[in-house]
Amino acid sequence: MSSLVDFSQPTFWLSAATIVFNPTFWNIAARQEYHNKLITKLFGGNSRMGCYALAVTIFSLGIIRDVIYDRALRAQPPSPLLQSPLLHYSSIPIFVSGNILVLTSMYALGITGTYLGDYFGILMDAPVTTFPFSVTDAPMYHGSTLSFLATAIWHGKPAGLVLTGLVAAAYTVARWYEDPFTGMIYQRRAEKRAADGKAQ
Secondary structure (H helix, E strand, O other): OOOOOOOHHHHHHHHHHHHHHHHHHHHHHHHHHHOHHHHHOOOOOOHHHHHHHHHHHHHHHHHHHHHHHHHHHHHHOOOOHHHOHHHHHHHHHHHHHHHHHHHHHHHHHHHHOOOOOHOOOOOOOOOOOOOOOOOOOHHHHHHHHHHHHHHHHOOOOHHHHHHHHHHHHHHHHHHHHHHHHHHHHHHHHHHHHHHHHHOO
């Protein structure tokens, strides 16, 4: 693998760092918001504005991560195994599929649903079960991973496959933290609604 990936390139490690940093950042920020209302306090008690600010921050960090990833790939050696026309052009449907998953999930969830609004107390009425959630339970993460994979194949760079593996691992760890916590938030709301109903 060392002959296929140039580990001496600083951009490779910078790309790896941004891939790990982004989900780590938004999980820490979201937990701080849920427990301490830190972001809401920064916006004068306006939780919706705080959520929008976090959304802009996460989106911007994602753009930076993607730019660094592209630059990292350009500095890496190509592999003939990844440069056959068939494999090269197979990256197009993979990239399109990944972006469809990302964009349709954002449309289905809205801004606050996509960008951790539930940690701000902005909860959805019910879980989204329509496409793309009828296909995968984590379309944003799976779609993003597919986009990284497609970019690696398009450029014919084994380093991209390594970094895509890191993306998949980072998102898997993020879901270990996010999914149970989000489930707890909605469970507490359900319990509160049930208690309020009994009180009436």
